[in-house]
Amino acid sequence: MAFKSLTPGAMLCPVPAVMVSCASEKDRPNIITIAWAGTVCSQPPMVSVTVRKERFSHHILMDSGEFVVNLVGEGQLRAMDYCGVKSGRDEDKFAACGLTQTKVAELQYAPAIAECPLYLACKTEQVLELGSHDLFLGRIVGMGVQEELLDANGRIDLQKAKLVAYSHGVYQSLGPALGFFGYSVAAPEVLERRMKELNK
Amino acid sequence: MAFKSLTPGAMLCPVPAVMVSCASEKDRPNIITIAWAGTVCSQPPMVSVTVRKERFSHHILMDSGEFVVNLVGEGQLRAMDYCGVKSGRDEDKFAACGLTQTKVAELQYAPAIAECPLYLACKTEQVLELGSHDLFLGRIVGMGVQEELLDANGRIDLQKAKLVAYSHGVYQSLGPALGFFGYSVAAPEVLERRMKELNK
Numbered sequence: 395m396a397f398k399s400l401t402p403g404a405m406l407c408p409v410p411a412v413m414v415s416c417a418s419e420k421d422r423p424n425i426i427t428i429a430w431a432g433t434v435c436s437q438p439p440m441v442s443v444t445v446r447k448e449r450f451s452h453h454i455l456m457d458s459g460e461f462v463v464n465l466v467g468e469g470q471l472r473a474m475d476y477c478g479v480k481s482g483r484d485e486d487k488f489a490a491c492g493l494t495q496t497k498v499a500e501l502q503y504a505p506a507i508a509e510c511p512l513y514l515a516c517k518t519e520q521v522l523e524l525g526s527h528d529l530f531l532g533r534i535v536g537m538g539v540q541e542e543l544l545d546a547n548g549r550i551d552l553q554k555a556k557l558v559a560y561s562h563g564v565y566q567s568l569g570p571a572l573g574f575f576g577y578s579v580a581a582p583e584v585l586e587r588r589m590k591e592l593n594k
Numbered sequence: 595m596a597f598k599s600l601t602p603g604a605m606l607c608p609v610p611a612v613m614v615s616c617a618s619e620k621d622r623p624n625i626i627t628i629a630w631a632g633t634v635c636s637q638p639p640m641v642s643v644t645v646r647k648e649r650f651s652h653h654i655l656m657d658s659g660e661f662v663v664n665l666v667g668e669g670q671l672r673a674m675d676y677c678g679v680k681s682g683r684d685e686d687k688f689a690a691c692g693l694t695q696t697k698v699a700e701l702q703y704a705p706a707i708a709e710c711p712l713y714l715a716c717k718t719e720q721v722l723e724l725g726s727h728d729l730f731l732g733r734i735v736g737m738g739v740q741e742e743l744l745d746a747n748g749r750i751d752l753q754k755a756k757l758v759a760y761s762h763g764v765y766q767s768l769g770p771a772l773g774f775f776g777y778s779v780a781a782p783e784v785l786e787r788r789m790k791e792l793n794k
Binding site for chain 1: 595596597598599600601602603604605606607608609610612629630631632633634635636637638639640641642644663665668671672673675676678679680696699706708709712713714715720722724725726727729731734735736737738739740741742744750752753757758759761762763764765766767768769770771772773774775776777778779792
């Protein structure tokens with residue numbers, strides 16, 4: 395094994411690929427696909443999304459100060475890809491993709507996407523200009539999960555959501571569970587029980 | 595399908611799970627596992643990593659102004675989990691995990707991890723205090739890829755790296771390719787050819 399030095403690039407992988415929905419007083423609801431997104435704080439819960447200034451949704455995010463991050467399962471993958479290559483300048487992406495708007499109680503304009511497994515309703519706290527992209531830091535003020543993803547104890551079972559990851563231009567399904575946080579130091583009986591639960 | 599409203603949490607999924615290596619004039623090299631990481635800019639290429647102030651590596655990052663993001667394949671998963679639950683205060687994690695330090699030309703202190711598929715050498719441009727976590731914005735100034743991950747044309751084939759994703763407490767392998775950026779509008783022959791290549 396030996397490293398070859400290459401020109402630096404944005405090669406953090408895998409990253410989430412999500413549909414960000416937005417709207418403003420002046421603009422109808424739109425969807426923008428974002429892979430340059432991340433969790434940035436646990437308490438308060440916050441996410442970051444990055445958007446090029448020339449993207450149609452940029453001014454909607456700036457005007458409204460809010461957005462919704464919609465997680466994407468395999469069933470929404472084609473729509474997500476489409477929303478990443480088409481512009482809201484030219485068409486209504488909700489209509490084009492057959493997606494449904496859902497009112498989010500905590501926000502004024504931006505709807506969630508009814509078909510997605512989980513949404514994070516965000517209020518923008520800060521915008522940083524970094525270069526090609528502006529970084530929007532959003533505080534998560536509301537969250538909705540499809541009821542069918544909750545188990546008998548009310549816990550979220552995200553395995554059922556069949557989420558998609560994005561890695562160097564390719565959308566990939568999530569495969570078998572390989573471990574859980576802390577598994578490397580778990581007692582053997584805990585390890586066995588939890589791994590069975592995860593891959594049942 | 596109907597959403598149930600839940601208390602907001604950091605539920606963006608899947609996210610990358612990476613080993614961040616760091617060192618300073620005063621501190622030996624350490625590894626901290628980070629799932630709250632993301633790409634934040636393409637030009638210049640930049641990543642964000644978030645670290646709690648009470649974590650041992652926090653002061654190393656502050657002192658040195660640099661860090662290395664090491665992508666993690668299935669072969670490094672156990673070590674990554676271990677580095678996420680143990681502290682560099684108590685032990686030398688490189689030694690404990692049998693990992694090897696590799697000098698990174700662009701940085702002064704922080705080594706890369708020789709066993710990982712790809713590293714991003716970063717210089718910290720800005721630190722934002724958000725709450726539980728501080729956000730480190732790093733400019734990627736160097737990048738190394740295992741030679742065996744380069745194809746005949748010198749392109750990075752990350753499918754070979756068997757990267758791991760992190761989703762709500764669970765490490766998951768990446769499964770089959772479901773599509774590629776733009777696949778929803780690709781010509782039928784392009785779609786067929788590329789999907790075959792991706793899942794060969």
